[in-house]
Amino acid sequence: MSNRGESSFVKLPKFAAKQYDKMMQLEPMREQRVQIAEILILQINEGTLLDIGTGHGRLLIEINKLNPKIELYGLDISQKMIDLAKANLKNINANLQTGNITSTNYGNDYFDLVTCTGSFYLWDAPVEGLNEIHRILKTKKTAILFESHKEYNESNLKEQIKRNLAREGFINRKLVPRFLKKQLKMTYDIKELEEIINSSLFKNHYSIQKITLVNLPIWLKIEIKKE
Template identity: 45%
Template sequence: MPHCAAWLYDWFMRMKPTATQTQDVAQDMVSRIGCGRLLDIGTGHGRLLFEIHRLNPTLELFGLDISPAMIAVAKKNLKDISSDLRQGRSEHTDYPDDFFDLVTCTGSLYLWDYPEEGLEEIFRILKPGRSAYLFEVYKDVDPDAFQSALRAHLRELDPIRRLLGPYALRKALRIAYRMDEYVAMIKSTSFVYSFTIEKIQLASVPMWLRIVLTKTLG
């Protein structure tokens, strides 16, 4: 992603519904971990790590993103916060085995070139007994509920974001997986016997799944 595109993405993601979505995920994460190492895969602009730090400054924060330009934006946004930000792919990281107390990812899994390999990498770097929390959009949403929530949020946006927002969301839904496809994907990995999937709302929009993957051995 070019640096100008990364800057535009950061600007677009500052809109109120997306900021609320980030706050929702951050609150969920800090309710599940009091101390230790937390990795955000597909960290993008780094604002989830910023919110997590605001809620719990004791956590050791790590961010991974495939885009060098986005990592540059994240470093700027997190310049006053101790964090380990790296450019890299989800399926091949250089973190040690059994390293993280929690791994999270928001709206990124459906973009991975090799999702099963990425999930196996999460299994490798998670500590035994710990979990990853993936927040992903899914294709087979309730269209009426989605449209109603979208209309409510559009009223809060400036004209440019009001134009771009629906396009971005509908594009995400078009290329996302169905819920049953996520299930089949996870069942082909080491998380086959230790996962849950539930439909949730983030920022009051009913287009999200919370996927919990727990590392169990034996």
């Protein structure tokens, strides 16, 4: 087990959670969540959906707008993030709880869809996390993880970030690229991801596809299926 950063989220102060939530309300971030929600609702008409590392919970809001029949669950290791998510989702029926994905209290074969955005790369025990997803996911159902990768063209990325943030203020034009840079430094490469998945109960039952979200060429859609 390595220290990848989840412990800093356990102790995340309230002001840092609020600052992150503020950044995530910028239009390109909102649009990115809408694009993710649009992908997810193609997988599920009704039933249970879990967002791991839900943070501020705003992805659940977009999913609810597109399909209010889906039963929403959000998990996050940070109590402060879950407090924020509860406030953000006060008008939506969602089960939000603090916890580590390596060991949850959800039942076996409970979820129709499990998802996660920009959180997997932070888990200290990724194989255990995947094995827990395997336990709580229904048989023949998939989990879709949205994670970044390192095989992008630097100048293309810079250009696109600039375009996406053109209407934002000076501070956000500095802050957002810095945050992304930090994430991309830590993110796994595709070979590492394959090794992790093949060490878990999802061995050989996955696909990894490079996608763009808000035209950013850094995203992966990782689908893992419980057979």
